[in-house]
Amino acid sequence: MPKTEQFEVLVLGSGTGGKLMAWHMARSGQHTAVVERRWIGGACPNIACMPSKNEISSARVAHLVRQSVQYGTVTDSVDVDMVAVLRRKHEMVQRQVWNHLQIYKASGAELIMGSGRFVAPKQLEVTLNDGGTRVLAGEKVFLNVGTHAALPSVPGLDAARPLTHVEALELDRLPSHLIVIGGGYSGLEFAQAYRRFGSKVTVIEAGPQLMGREDIDVSQEMRRILTDEGIQVLVETEMLRIRGHSGERVSLDVRTGSEEQTIEGSDILVAVGRVPNTAGIGLTEVGVELDNRGYIRVNDRLETTASEVWAMGECAGSPQFTHISEDDFRIIRDNLAGKHRSTRDRLVPYCMFTDPPLARVGLSEGEAERRGIMARVARLPMESVLGAQATDRRQGFMKALIGDTNDRILGFTMIGAEAGEVMAAVHTAMLAGLSYSTLSEAAFAHPTMAEGLSPLFSNVPPRGVRHATQRVVA
Ligand SMILES: Cc1cc2nc3c(=O)[nH]c(=O)nc-3n(C[C@H](O)[C@H](O)[C@H](O)COP(=O)(O)OP(=O)(O)OC[C@H]3O[C@@H](n4cnc5c(N)ncnc54)[C@H](O)[C@@H]3O)c2cc1C
Numbered sequence: 001m002p003k004t005e006q007f008e009v010l011v012l013g014s015g016t017g018g019k020l021m022a023w024h025m026a027r028s029g030q031h032t033a034v035v036e037r038r039w040i041g042g043a044c045p046n047i048a049c050m051p052s053k054n055e056i057s058s059a060r061v062a063h064l065v066r067q068s069v070q071y072g073t074v075t076d077s078v079d080v081d082m083v084a085v086l087r088r089k090h091e092m093v094q095r096q097v098w099n100h101l102q103i104y105k106a107s108g109a110e111l112i113m114g115s116g117r118f119v120a121p122k123q124l125e126v127t128l129n130d131g132g133t134r135v136l137a138g139e140k141v142f143l144n145v146g147t148h149a150a151l152p153s154v155p156g157l158d159a160a161r162p163l164t165h166v167e168a169l170e171l172d173r174l175p176s177h178l179i180v181i182g183g184g185y186s187g188l189e190f191a192q193a194y195r196r197f198g199s200k201v202t203v204i205e206a207g208p209q210l211m212g213r214e215d216i217d218v219s220q221e222m223r224r225i226l227t228d229e230g231i232q233v234l235v236e237t238e239m240l241r242i243r244g245h246s247g248e249r250v251s252l253d254v255r256t257g258s259e260e261q262t263i264e265g266s267d268i269l270v271a272v273g274r275v276p277n278t279a280g281i282g283l284t285e286v287g288v289e290l291d292n293r294g295y296i297r298v299n300d301r302l303e304t305t306a307s308e309v310w311a312m313g314e315c316a317g318s319p320q321f322t323h324i325s326e327d328d329f330r331i332i333r334d335n336l337a338g339k340h341r342s343t344r345d346r347l348v349p350y351c352m353f354t355d356p357p358l359a360r361v362g363l364s365e366g367e368a369e370r371r372g373i374m375a376r377v378a379r380l381p382m383e384s385v386l387g388a389q390a391t392d393r394r395q396g397f398m399k400a401l402i403g404d405t406n407d408r409i410l411g412f413t414m415i416g417a418e419a420g421e422v423m424a425a426v427h428t429a430m431l432a433g434l435s436y437s438t439l440s441e442a443a444f445a446h447p448t449m450a451e452g453l454s455p456l457f458s459n460v461p462p463r464g465v466r467h468a469t470q471r472v473v474a
Contacts, residue, residue, distance in 0.1 A: 010138025
């Protein structure tokens with residue numbers, strides 16, 4: 001056994017929260033090591049947010065070129081070169097990794113490439129990628145080991161060698177027919193991108209609607225947008241068995257209601273949820289308890305059940321977004337500095353990067369109902385927003401929830417062009433505790449999509465009335 005090396009700060013997993021903690025601690029003069037088995041900078045820049053948005057943007061260009069005649073530009077036929085798409089993505093990822101390495105160097109945190117496993121409380125054995133082993137002990141330990149794609153248990157699925165997001169983002173060819181298992185955010189982003197690259201695409205969702213967390217009107221609108229682009233969507237559909245190999249030929253037997261059918265495709269992409277990377281790394285043995293789904297048990301300050309051990313990001317069961325992993329870092333940092341901060345009741349904004357995107361912050365109608373919160377609802381179709389009319393991006397709508405007995409904004413959802421940017425304005429208003437009338441009376445720049453916030457919030461019904469008759473502005 002090699003000699004134990006002592007650090008003040010030990011970080012396992014270089015995801016978003018982990019790397020930020022390492023850089024912060026090292027810059028504050030703490031002797032810091034980060035153990036990472038593969039992805040420098042974690043999932044986001046390598047295999048998740050950034051590369052998926054990179055490829056989605058390539059797909060959007062293909063789509064725009066196909067639509068260009070509508071805008072008065074005439075082109076020849078559109079060919080997509082997946083090798084070039086992949087090259088563009090690789091170049092971006094390489095830049096990201098290089099940037100990370102520079103920051104590691106400047107911060108003074110030591111990045112150790114290898115797989116870590118606890119062998120004693122706050123002590124890791126690291127199997128180095130280059131061979132050999134190191135044993136590291138930390139006074140404070142931060143866990144940020146992330147998650148990996150879940151594979152549903154369907155006969156034949158393992159043997160079919162399905163794609164997950166990792167392999168899908170490495171394709172240098174166009175699947176002739178991509179079957180996407182899972183109608184959540186990740187599955188739908190890939191479904192639309194591959195449809196736009198030129199694949200035939202079928203989405204299979206076990207639940208009653210796409211994007212199960214969203215209100216039914218939101219889900220229906222997105223389904224309409226995707227089916228208009230030629231994506232086949234099957235909901236309430238059970239997978240019975242799979243034959244063949246993804247990348248060659250696959251047959252998927254499914255049942256929808258009482259009807260069974262076989263879907264023939266070339267590739268299968270699985271996007272049905274995540275599994276925490278917490279198994280087999282000695283966590284419970286050193287007093288770090290897991291919940292029944294394998295996520296690390298933490299309190300609202302992200303402290304684990306082991307003393308001086310914290311967890312952040314997806315492995316801690318936090319909402320699965322990069323900006324939340326970053327927020328987890330801030331919460332731990334601030335608590336360590338004596339400022340009380342909690343994960344409780346934080347606003348969690350998010351976007352699904354379809355085109356148009358979906359953005360939401362705060363409550364949906366369904367969540368308000370489930371929590372017994374009375375809310376007024378205002379809605380505005382995007383086609384009534386002047387910026388949407390000018391640019392011919394009319395799909396979708398905005399929806400806001402307002403308190404019934406006060407004028408607080410409780411939630412905002414938008415499907416529409418620039419939804420993420422528009423949401424940021426509402427998010428800021430919510431953080432500032434502004435009443436909805438501040439937005440209905442604001443002079444937003446014309447003709448932006450955010451200009452729609454003024455008529456949206458003018459549509460808020462009076463107190464005691466849940467839904468207003470929709471007032472559409474021309
Ligand atoms: C396809 C896809 C698209 C996404 N798009 C978005 C998006 O647009 N916006 C958004 O906000 N979020 C998005 N997400 C989610 C986002 O990627 C994550 O929430 C984010 O990366 C934060 O992850 P994390 O900090 O929990 O850990 P991660 O970034 O997953 O990092 C964990 C790290 O720990 C390492 N590790 C694990 N076990 C060990 C071990 N034993 N030893 C050493 N190292 C180990 C892993 O290699 C990994 O690098 C997307 C996810 C996917 C899958």
